[in-house]
Amino acid sequence: MLTIAGKTFRSRLFGGTGKFSSSLVMKDALEASGCEMVTVALRRIDLKNPEDDIMSMLDRQRYLFLPNTSGARDAGEAVRLAHLARASGGGNWLKLEVTPDPRTLLPDPVETLKAAEELVKDDFIVLPYINADPILALRLQDVGTAAIMPLGSPIGTNQGILTLPQIEIIIEQARVPVVVDAGLGAPSHAAQAMEIGADAVLVNTAIAVAGDPVRMARAFAQAVEAGRTAFEAGLGKQSRRAEASSPQVGLEFLR
């Protein structure tokens, strides 16, 4: 089972709440995905309003609530948003997003590290969203983040894991769980992330804008499970040429 900051999760698929055609569709899709952790943009919700369209649909007994700071331009904004969210009952967990470019929403490595350091000191459980930079991942785990969330490709692009070599290095080096976040556009992408040893994946756009979000959520759940099982079973190595199933290597010279 997956453990992050002492909490265990049966599902290795994390969900999101953006882009759905209604909060009802969102609720059904999250249920079908079997996920136990859901990220919500703080900008999108009103934590003080019990009738908030998203929050009233999220059973917080069922899902771990992972608020995110999407929209923050720098460390100062992200930290302030995090504190206000916690003060309004948003809890300790935080998906740290510092995205100064509103077009690509790519994360700022310098500000993310700065904010992470501060938030960890303030007893937040920090899961930072980062570009797939192995050294940044190491620096973040060194300041005490609970996980690392590198992107597969720019958010919302559905392009899959374009950062494969870097993600493989991050997974190899990490002491904390690695959650591949952003860009996973098809269940096969999620399966690939799990096959190479990612601890979990976060999927939002591909489910929210699918023709049938509920069935797509189920498909992702199955892919994540298959990918994880394959990883645990030990995948064979890939090769560029055909190889015999029972290779014969001449070892007659051995005495």
Added chain:
Amino acid sequence: MFQIPDFKELQRLVDDAGEAELRRALQATHVGINGLAALLSPAAEPLLSELAARSAEITAQRFGNTIQIYAPLYLSNFCVNSCAYCGFSAENKISRRMLTLEEAEQESMILHDREINHLLLVSGEAPARLGVDYLEELARRLRDKFASITIEVQPLETDEYRRLFEAGITGVAVYQETYDRGIYTDVHLAGKKCDFDYRLEVPARVAAAGMREVGIGALLGLADWRLEGLALGMHAAWLRKNYWQTSLTVSFPRLRPATGEFEPLVAVSERNLSQLLFGLRIFDPDVGLVLSTREEARYRDGMIGLAPTRYSAGSCTAPGGYSQPELEGEQFSVGDHRTITEVCLDIKRRGCDPVRKDWDSTFQVG
């Protein structure tokens, strides 16, 4: 500074755009300015539904199945400019009014009670009456009640925008009205607004001051809409290159009946407007596209999910009009008379989520 090419040059871009360029623009991930010219050209008209499909696909991918809801709050219809097309124009004999800060607060609370979180403050241009001090004080009074507050008022200086940003203003809309220099001169008869180049520089100043969002736009019905679209695309692309931290929105208000004798100089049909929206969306997948209550309910309903990302709703364009609906002195008569709730219900019916809140006042230091 941003320079807009002469409209003759833009016309050549549209004329030169061929079938091949159009096909490329419909396939490409990055559509350049020649691609935009092709998308806006007459050659694209028979392919309008293909443009719509591509635009819808990009919109869903980037923004999801959502439309953000906002409402305008008209603060004042005093104006020192004389603009041929506008109901607020200085020489028009309309009942003029400027809301006191208290009245503006009361009006805003009506919108707040209607669950409006994104507020657009609008006024005519009369800086001696309604200046930066008024806006700063109003922003401070309203900032905790709204997720975002944007303004559409006279152009200000960079340090004034900075002051307003600190007071809680999140964005600024400032429309060039027309990017055709000649026509601009013809329709702006008196007042500071006559200076084409001064106005063209304003969006860059807004961004330089640190505002989160800048809205640009052209009033359709003055010059050739294809060339306005091309100019808007160029302006947006220039702003992106130079101010990469600033979000952009584009509006294409079509001229509506207003006080005065003004008739649109060119006709812009719903098909034209749609082509413009689709073209801009394909050109810039990330830009916010605004479709206000100037357009009729039928058209706005039809466009849901195809390109626009922001709808105003329940708008009144006369200062004080929310508390006194019978009031006169409006900027233009709206085309969509539904209430906010009705607009939201119709958006839901079309499979989209009317998003009431997509920002938070805590992003900005109080």
